[in-house]
Amino acid sequence: MSGLLPRLQDGWRRATWVDVFLVALRLLVLGIVGYGFVAGLLHPRYGRDEWASFLVFGLVIGAIYALIALGYTMVYGILRMVNFAHGDVFMFGAYAACFTLIACNRNGLLATQPALSFALALLACMLVAAGLAILAERIAYRPFRRGRAMAPLISTLGLSFVLEYSARGMFGAQNKAFPSFPAIDGAVLVFGLSIPRVQLIVMLAAVLTMLVLTLVVMRTRMGTAMRAVAEDQDAAILMGINVDRVIVFTFALGGALAGVAGLLYGLVFKQISFFMGFFLGVKGFGAAVLGGIGNIPGAMLGGFSLGLVESLGPALFLEGIGVAAPYQLRDAIAYTMLVMVLIFRPRGLLGERLAVKRA
Amino acid sequence: MTLPARLEPLALARDATRLALAVTGACAGLVLVGLFGQFSNRWLVVGLLDIGHALMLAIALRAGMVAARGQSWAGAVPRALLCGALAGVLVVLLVMAARVANLRWMLVSLTPVTLNRVGYMLPEQQAMLLLAAGGAAAALLGTALVLLPPKARRLLMGALLGVVLAGLLRELIRSLLSGLGEIDGWAFSYDGLLPAGAMAAAGIGALAAARPGARHFAALPSRARLALQLLCLALLLLLPAVTNDFVAQVMMLVCLYTLMGLGLNVELGLAGLVDLGFVAFFAVGAYTVALLTAETAGVAHLGFFAALPFSVLFAALAGFLFGLPVLRVRGDYLAIATLGLGEVIRVLVLSDMLKPLLGGAQGIVDIPKPALFGVILGSPTRLFYLTAAFAALAGYCAWRLQHSGIGRRWLAVREDEDVAQALGINLVQVKLMAYTIGAAFAGLAGGLFAAMAGSVFPQSFQLLVSVNVLAVLVVGGIGSLPGVVVGAAALIGAPEVLRDLGEHRYLIYGLVIIAIVRFKPEGLSPAAIRQREVA
Numbered sequence: 001m002s003g004l005l006p007r008l009q010d011g012w013r014r015a016t017w018v019d020v021f022l023v024a025l026r027l028l029v030l031g032i033v034g035y036g037f038v039a040g041l042l043h044p045r046y047g048r049d050e051w052a053s054f055l056v057f058g059l060v061i062g063a064i065y066a067l068i069a070l071g072y073t074m075v076y077g078i079l080r081m082v083n084f085a086h087g088d089v090f091m092f093g094a095y096a097a098c099f100t101l102i103a104c105n106r107n108g109l110l111a112t113q114p115a116l117s118f119a120l121a122l123l124a125c126m127l128v129a130a131g132l133a134i135l136a137e138r139i140a141y142r143p144f145r146r147g148r149a150m151a152p153l154i155s156t157l158g159l160s161f162v163l164e165y166s167a168r169g170m171f172g173a174q175n176k177a178f179p180s181f182p183a184i185d186g187a188v189l190v191f192g193l194s195i196p197r198v199q200l201i202v203m204l205a206a207v208l209t210m211l212v213l214t215l216v217v218m219r220t221r222m223g224t225a226m227r228a229v230a231e232d233q234d235a236a237i238l239m240g241i242n243v244d245r246v247i248v249f250t251f252a253l254g255g256a257l258a259g260v261a262g263l264l265y266g267l268v269f270k271q272i273s274f275f276m277g278f279f280l281g282v283k284g285f286g287a288a289v290l291g292g293i294g295n296i297p298g299a300m301l302g303g304f305s306l307g308l309v310e311s312l313g314p315a316l317f318l319e320g321i322g323v324a325a326p327y328q329l330r331d332a333i334a335y336t337m338l339v340m341v342l343i344f345r346p347r348g349l350l351g352e353r354l355a356v357k358r359a
Numbered sequence: 360m361t362l363p364a365r366l367e368p369l370a371l372a373r374d375a376t377r378l379a380l381a382v383t384g385a386c387a388g389l390v391l392v393g394l395f396g397q398f399s400n401r402w403l404v405v406g407l408l409d410i411g412h413a414l415m416l417a418i419a420l421r422a423g424m425v426a427a428r429g430q431s432w433a434g435a436v437p438r439a440l441l442c443g444a445l446a447g448v449l450v451v452l453l454v455m456a457a458r459v460a461n462l463r464w465m466l467v468s469l470t471p472v473t474l475n476r477v478g479y480m481l482p483e484q485q486a487m488l489l490l491a492a493g494g495a496a497a498a499l500l501g502t503a504l505v506l507l508p509p510k511a512r513r514l515l516m517g518a519l520l521g522v523v524l525a526g527l528l529r530e531l532i533r534s535l536l537s538g539l540g541e542i543d544g545w546a547f548s549y550d551g552l553l554p555a556g557a558m559a560a561a562g563i564g565a566l567a568a569a570r571p572g573a574r575h576f577a578a579l580p581s582r583a584r585l586a587l588q589l590l591c592l593a594l595l596l597l598l599p600a601v602t603n604d605f606v607a608q609v610m611m612l613v614c615l616y617t618l619m620g621l622g623l624n625v626e627l628g629l630a631g632l633v634d635l636g637f638v639a640f641f642a643v644g645a646y647t648v649a650l651l652t653a654e655t656a657g658v659a660h661l662g663f664f665a666a667l668p669f670s671v672l673f674a675a676l677a678g679f680l681f682g683l684p685v686l687r688v689r690g691d692y693l694a695i696a697t698l699g700l701g702e703v704i705r706v707l708v709l710s711d712m713l714k715p716l717l718g719g720a721q722g723i724v725d726i727p728k729p730a731l732f733g734v735i736l737g738s739p740t741r742l743f744y745l746t747a748a749f750a751a752l753a754g755y756c757a758w759r760l761q762h763s764g765i766g767r768r769w770l771a772v773r774e775d776e777d778v779a780q781a782l783g784i785n786l787v788q789v790k791l792m793a794y795t796i797g798a799a800f801a802g803l804a805g806g807l808f809a810a811m812a813g814s815v816f817p818q819s820f821q822l823l824v825s826v827n828v829l830a831v832l833v834v835g836g837i838g839s840l841p842g843v844v845v846g847a848a849a850l851i852g853a854p855e856v857l858r859d860l861g862e863h864r865y866l867i868y869g870l871v872i873i874a875i876v877r878f879k880p881e882g883l884s885p886a887a888i889r890q891r892e893v894a
Contacts, residue, residue: 018683106464151876154829154872154876155872157872158870158872159869159873161865161868161869161872163869165865166391166392168862170391171465171466279702323712328711329707331702332710335702335703335706338696338699342685342699343684343696
């Protein structure tokens, strides 16, 4: 039994100056967060209701991140490639939902049959987003299946720009307002807390979508094939699985989830723009890495964690340090967390599951 | 392929229909994203063809080239004619459908004016005939381009390119040739290229394509060739001084992006590190110069040339500090990590937290122009020479670095990290070196940018800049020094010259990036090593 001390000494002997720097960086970040946390506790500024609303909002935005992250994680699990265009697939889903709702609003369906219009919008956004995701696979992945690692990265970046600025040209540069309808307005009392009804609906829809996804992945033939390809692509081919079809199906499934995320995002934030996709996509990827890339429950966990950190973080850590207007730094917190995870725990919370083993 | 003779018409119709549908889709996309609307009221050749329709014809031409693939004249010509004509008819049918459906509440670019312009404001049958004829002609031309013997093909291509370039770059050409008063009368008018000018441009293009002196040039001794090339370069450098501020400004931007491209080339091209947070170092350089020189910032009131070394230094330091933690991250994670870092910097600069120092969204203004030996470098021309001098210096440094020991180690790491490590290369050290040096180049570019713009705002340092620089490298050829210049000229210079491309330029960037990665992965001006690899 070697004790803790000799192990530490051994570690110290092997450490290079880069390791020392990394440890120092870890301590620094922990110190800042800890200091902010304690200082925030000593001078509480928010009441119970505010904390509850931060929490609920974090869960809502986290659910949206989780839906986006699922698309990343499934694709990455099979192909080991980042899809920069995934965020723009999400954006197109949001536009599709928005225009469906507007169309329903124009012929009065939205007021009389809100559930039906919601279902129509859901269908539209899933179809459009799945179609675009398949297009992304065709353009940016299939030609490079056996090629260099950088080519798909760069071509999805290009595709992302094409999609963004096509949306700008087609739908206009201004923000687009989601039509509001009475069925989702107002608030509900849950455990004595008033929570906006739309947030409850969005949470419910997101959780339902994730349940359906789990069923698809665990119970259907295609889901089984997906897991087989993610486990070992060559063995899957030997078992007679059509890998091309599985990959297309994976992209379509991920795209459909991103489309649902687009609809929910629009319902919560009421406004969408052509530019919103890219950075939500990056955050979705961050959530996927946080949970462990290639790992489906991990993506859900990662999404919710990222949402919570983003919504609670400013009040929890930054307020205590005395930063002016901490809410402006929300994105900075999210990105810092993303970078930290990439550096210190690239395996994520639940561990990664990848088709191609790391060299 | 030997098909039974009676199946031949069927196959022909099928091929042509498929191509026509693709052409129609592409044309519809052109109208939907607003490119057609933007360009349909600008002439390529006055009175004959506007740029919007020219784009449509280009699509049909491309389809004609595809139709000719693997076919003889007898098979290709009917395919091309049918495809072009069918596409013309389909486009007009789509326009009619769009008028009926009236989707303007959703698709903002489908204005009645734009829809009318697709058919030249003609009644529908005539529009159909006209577009079908045009499409068929363009597709036929495309077929001819593929099937003609090489010499004729090159002449035709040269003539076409000559007209297109003269039409697109007419403002540049007019401003370049403004000294020769006569050219305005017959070749160009205020609206654009006149038919006579188009003929002349076609002739010049064909002549250039024929390359009459090429054999003599190749026969010259290498020293003389180098001298001639240097002479061309010197003439190019003289351009801004003898023409106007617009040319100087465009060339200055090209130089600035060349400078940044050289930096990213060290990271991506030599060491193989994908960096999407490159703009952060550019921002560090710009803010350093701004803080150290601006009257309003009140940190120090240095001159520009005293502040510039600091901006290089601080950017390199930032690169070093960024690089330390992220460089152990694997390939595509690195892209995301650097992107995240770049965004953190931008959010911090924008925030109220650092507003007292960096000015928040208002930025820092009133940065004095650089002064050298009492001469204030205020005009675009002078700033261009300053930027060009630094770009040349940076190019020399990059060239020396590439062929030094560290350059070889970078290449080894890029090709295979494991092998490089086995050969005794310290991966972290070598990558860190690349990252720091790349950041220093970006810092230099940032410092120059601050001085030439006279003010710095957080909005100038968006992710778009990083992507632009990446696109410059991809287009020019990753890892190639001349490629950086070619890429910067093609991506930064050309859209500046095609003034009213506006925000559509990013759409074009995206398309160009996808096309290059797919069809010409070694870039327009590939590095020697890549050339050897591909060959």
